[in-house]
Amino acid sequence: MARVASQGYFTQQGRRTLFNAMVYALLILAIIIMCIPIAWMLTVSVRPNLEVMQIPPSWIPKVFTLEGYTKIFDSPRYLLVFFNTFVISLGVTILSLFLGAMAAYALARFNFLGHRAVLMFLITTQMFPLVLLCIPYFRIFITLGLYDTRTALVVVYLTFTLPFCVLMLRSYFLNIPRDIEEAAMVDGCTRIGAIFRTLVPMSWPAFIGAGLYTFLLAWNEFLFAVILIESWANRVLTMAIYSLLAEFVTDWNTMMAFSVLASLPLVMAFIFLQKFMVQGMTAGALTS
Amino acid sequence: MASIRDKYRDELLAYSFLWPSLLILVALLIYPLIDVVRLSFYDSNLQRETFVGLGNYQALLNDPLFWSAFLNTVLFTAGSVILHLVIGLGLALLLNAPINYGFRTFARGVLIVPWLLAPTVAGMIWVLMLAPFGIVNGFLTTLGILDPNAPISWLGDTSTALGSVTAMNVWRAFPFFMVMLLAGLQAVPQHLYEAAEIDGASMLRQFWHITLPQLRSVITTIVLLDSIWTFRAFDPVYVMTGGGPAHASEVLATAIYFDGFQKLKFGYASAEAIVMFAVLFVVSAFYVRRAMSNVN
Numbered sequence: 001m002a003r004v005a006s007q008g009y010f011t012q013q014g015r016r017t018l019f020n021a022m023v024y025a026l027l028i029l030a031i032i033i034m035c036i037p038i039a040w041m042l043t044v045s046v047r048p049n050l051e052v053m054q055i056p057p058s059w060i061p062k063v064f065t066l067e068g069y070t071k072i073f074d075s076p077r078y079l080l081v082f083f084n085t086f087v088i089s090l091g092v093t094i095l096s097l098f099l100g101a102m103a104a105y106a107l108a109r110f111n112f113l114g115h116r117a118v119l120m121f122l123i124t125t126q127m128f129p130l131v132l133l134c135i136p137y138f139r140i141f142i143t144l145g146l147y148d149t150r151t152a153l154v155v156v157y158l159t160f161t162l163p164f165c166v167l168m169l170r171s172y173f174l175n176i177p178r179d180i181e182e183a184a185m186v187d188g189c190t191r192i193g194a195i196f197r198t199l200v201p202m203s204w205p206a207f208i209g210a211g212l213y214t215f216l217l218a219w220n221e222f223l224f225a226v227i228l229i230e231s232w233a234n235r236v237l238t239m240a241i242y243s244l245l246a247e248f249v250t251d252w253n254t255m256m257a258f259s260v261l262a263s264l265p266l267v268m269a270f271i272f273l274q275k276f277m278v279q280g281m282t283a284g285a286l287t288s
Numbered sequence: 289m290a291s292i293r294d295k296y297r298d299e300l301l302a303y304s305f306l307w308p309s310l311l312i313l314v315a316l317l318i319y320p321l322i323d324v325v326r327l328s329f330y331d332s333n334l335q336r337e338t339f340v341g342l343g344n345y346q347a348l349l350n351d352p353l354f355w356s357a358f359l360n361t362v363l364f365t366a367g368s369v370i371l372h373l374v375i376g377l378g379l380a381l382l383l384n385a386p387i388n389y390g391f392r393t394f395a396r397g398v399l400i401v402p403w404l405l406a407p408t409v410a411g412m413i414w415v416l417m418l419a420p421f422g423i424v425n426g427f428l429t430t431l432g433i434l435d436p437n438a439p440i441s442w443l444g445d446t447s448t449a450l451g452s453v454t455a456m457n458v459w460r461a462f463p464f465f466m467v468m469l470l471a472g473l474q475a476v477p478q479h480l481y482e483a484a485e486i487d488g489a490s491m492l493r494q495f496w497h498i499t500l501p502q503l504r505s506v507i508t509t510i511v512l513l514d515s516i517w518t519f520r521a522f523d524p525v526y527v528m529t530g531g532g533p534a535h536a537s538e539v540l541a542t543a544i545y546f547d548g549f550q551k552l553k554f555g556y557a558s559a560e561a562i563v564m565f566a567v568l569f570v571v572s573a574f575y576v577r578r579a580m581s582n583v584n
Contacts, residue, residue, distance in 0.1 A: 023385040027395050030379055034399055037413045037459065040423055044416065053421035055439075056430045099309045106305035110298040116580070118306065123579045125317055127572035129520040131541040132561035135327065135548050136320035139334070159316045162309055191301075220406035222523045223541075227549065238408040242527060245412055252416055259409045266404045274397055278467055 045069070045256035052252045068257030077232055078258070081240040086265075088150050088236060089218040092157040096214045097207055099158075100165030105195060107166065108173035122163040133159065134227045141228055148230040156224045161214040168213075172206035173199060209276040216266055237262045321565075328558035337555075344559035353535055354560060357543040364454050364525075364539055365518040371458040372514055373507065376465025381499075383466070384473040396470070403463035411527035414456040418442035446536035449529050453537050457524050461517075465510055472506035473499070512575040516568060540564045 039059070044052055045068050047061030072078045106112075107119065137156055138147075146152040176199060184194035200207075222238040229235055235243075241262065244255045270277050293300070328344055330337045348354050379399060383392055402410065417423045420439040428434035442452045476499065484494045522541035525531060531538035531546065540560065548557030 020385070020387065023382050023387055024391075027379075027382050027387075027391075030382070031395060031398050034402060034459065034462075036423075037410070037417060038401060040417060041413045052416070053419060055421055055426045055436055057423045057426035099312070102305045103309040106302040110302035112299040112302040113296075114299075115302075118310070120576060120580060121313070123576050124572060125313060127516050127568055127575065128317060129541070129561065129564050129568055131520065131522055131544045132324055132565055133317070133320050134545065135554055135558055135561065136323040138549070139323075140320070155312075156316065158312055162313060166309060216404065220408075222406065222408050222527075223545075238406050238523075241406075241408050241412055245415065245527070255412060256416070259405075259412060262409055263405050267401060270400065270404055271397065274393070274400075278396075278400075278471075 041256045041259055044252055045260050047253060049250060049253055065253070066257075068253035068255075069261075071254050072258055072261065078240065080233065081235050081237055082261070084150060084234060085219060085236040088153050088157070089215050091154045092161055092218040093211050093214045095154065096158060096161040096165040097169075097211055100162055100210070101169050101200070101207075103166045104169035104173055105199070107170045109178060122166055125163045126160065128159070130160070130223055134223065137224070138227050147228060148234055150234050152228045153221075153225060153236070156228065157218045157221060161217055164217075165210045165214060168210045169203065169206055172203050176202055205276055205279065208273060209279045212269060212273060212277050215269075219266060324558045324561055327555055328562050330555045331553075332555040332558075333552045334554060340555065344556050345563075347556065348559050348563065353538070354543065356535060357531075357538045357540050360450055360537060361519060361539040361541075364450060364457070364521075365515055367451075367454040368457045368461070368518045369511055369514050371454075372462050372465045373511060375458065375462045376469050377503075377507075379462070379466045380469035380473055381495075383470050396467070399466060400463040402460050405460065407457075407460060407521075407523035408527050410460040411456060411524050414452070414459075415443065415528055418452055420444075443529050444533055446533055449533060449537040453524050453528050456528060457518065457521070460524070461514070464514070468506055468510050469503060472503045476502040509575070509578060512571065512578070516571055516575065519568060519571070520564070 043059055043061060046064055046066060048063050048065050048067070051058075051061055051063065107115065133156075137152075141147045141152045146155075180198045180202070181191075181194040184198050185191060189197060220238060221236075222242070225236045225239050226242075229239065241255070241258055244251070244258060248254065327337075329339060329341060331340045331343070332338075383396055405413075419425075420441050424442065425434055425439045428440075429436045434440065440448065442448045480498045480502070481494060484498060489497070520541055521539070522545065525537055525539050525542050526545070529537045531542040541564075544557045544560045544564065547553050547560060
């Protein structure tokens with residue numbers, strides 16, 4: 001009897017260990033498969049172009065070279081593209097968070113006429129086919145004299161970043177009791193003062209999450225940039241990458257070096273702020 | 289007067305915070321939408337506009353290229369969304385298993401990276417990998433599946449171009465599903481599994497009768513969102529194939545772009561955009577209804 005019981009226990013234990021081992025094995029396999037494109041980008045970025053297209057492929061380059069990276073760092077044209085993208089993304093992020101927080105505050109704190117309609121409008125805007133907007137934007141920005149300016153991109157990126165920021169910040173504000181602001185107002189703060197002293201400092205995780213996601217969307221945007229930007233002086237990263245692909249079909253190590261550099265800021269930010277980023281992702285879709 | 293001000297106090301306060309965002313969004317979304325509707329009834333090339341009534345829509349319905357782009361968009365969307373769900377759910381279940389906390393955080397972090405890349409960057413990496421002498425053919429040759437003297441041109445062949453772009457899109461966006469479903473799994477009340485354990489339910493039965501029903505709401509939401517996002521996607525196709533070869537991978541977004549900005553048929557492109565908008569609107573209606581019921 002005792003033997004049977006211990007045997008049963010043993011097999012259950014054994015089964016659990018086997019199950020766990022399988023989970024680890026499958027996860028490691030998935031990581032390896034999903035990382036192949038990224039690993040390939042990294043290894044191509046440090047090998048001479050002659051070694052890129054070969055069958056069978058090799059993972060370790062025979063000759064190690066940083067010529068792709070030097071080409072980018074030696075070219076003011078490419079560096080400017082990084083600067084442009086950074087300035088535009090930062091501008092969009094600040095504007096979206098500021099305007100978004102204002103609107104989110106109104107939606108979280110007041111029960112007003114049109115409340116439901118505004119929410120519905122904000123949710124619907126996220127479903128807009130962006131290519132539809134390209135045709136009027138092209139015409140409008142030419143008329144306004146803003147065609148081929150970085151300002152135009154900051155403005156149009158608000159179409160998809162602002163609704164997201166409003167919705168995400170609103171859902172966070174809802175979880176912060178309004179008593180705290182009201183107490184600050186009783187103590188002599190103005191409403192704006194109370195917001196900046198209580199609500200904003202208490203919602204910093206939401207601001208980081210929404211801000212990071214906004215920055216990511218702006219940094220990676222391509223379609224509006226293609227439509228609204230013409231000159232090299234105003235180009236952004238995604239456009240520069242595409243022009244590299246179109247102009248220098250075989251200069252693979254420069255293209256991959258450029259891709260690595262273009263992805264690095266987001267990956268670094270993600271490593272340090274993974275928690276907020278994941279919150280931002282989940283909130284963006286689920287709370288809206 | 290004071291009483292009216294008191295009565296609408298909330299409205300006054302709310303709109304004093306709301307108006308900048310509303311103004312910007314109406315100017316950037318509603319006005320252009322009206323402009324596109326108007327333009328879709330004109331023959332326009334920026335210089336001159338002639339009213340053609342429903343002419344653009346008639347031409348569009350008889351345009352085989354439009355219909356093939358439409359079909360490609362549906363295939364691209366269906367393929368992407370289904371594979372996102374399968375891969376995302378599989379990985380979320382693995383990550384939700386009782387494994388080492390540090391390893392879980394590491395694995396989740398590494399697996400999210402494709403989603404951080406710009407679609408243009410991801411597309412370019414795949415163009416490199418799928419080239420005739422690229423790594424994909426290299427692997428297939430090493431495995432003995434492919435004859436090295438007859439490499440497959442994945443993006444240059446009409447039968448493989450759309451599938452290749454879909455594969456890239458699956459790789460780039462599965463992390464979204466993985467993260468959302470993992471969050472959904474972690475929200476399933478543990479006592480449900482404990483009760484099932486006591487009743488002796490197998491893992492498969494637990495998955496079928498507890499996990500899936502509990503995830504249903506998350507799954508519906510992300511499937512709707514992903515369908516909308518993929519249906520309107522432009523970057524992957526434009527970067528990888530430009531819609532080619534011979535329009536084999538053309539989707540609606542790229543077709544509208546080429547008709548408008550290369551052939552300068554702005555009226556026709558507007559009509560296409562309106563049809564696309566109408567289709568998206570129907571899917572969005574489901575999503576908006578769900579989202580609004582969560583809101584209140």
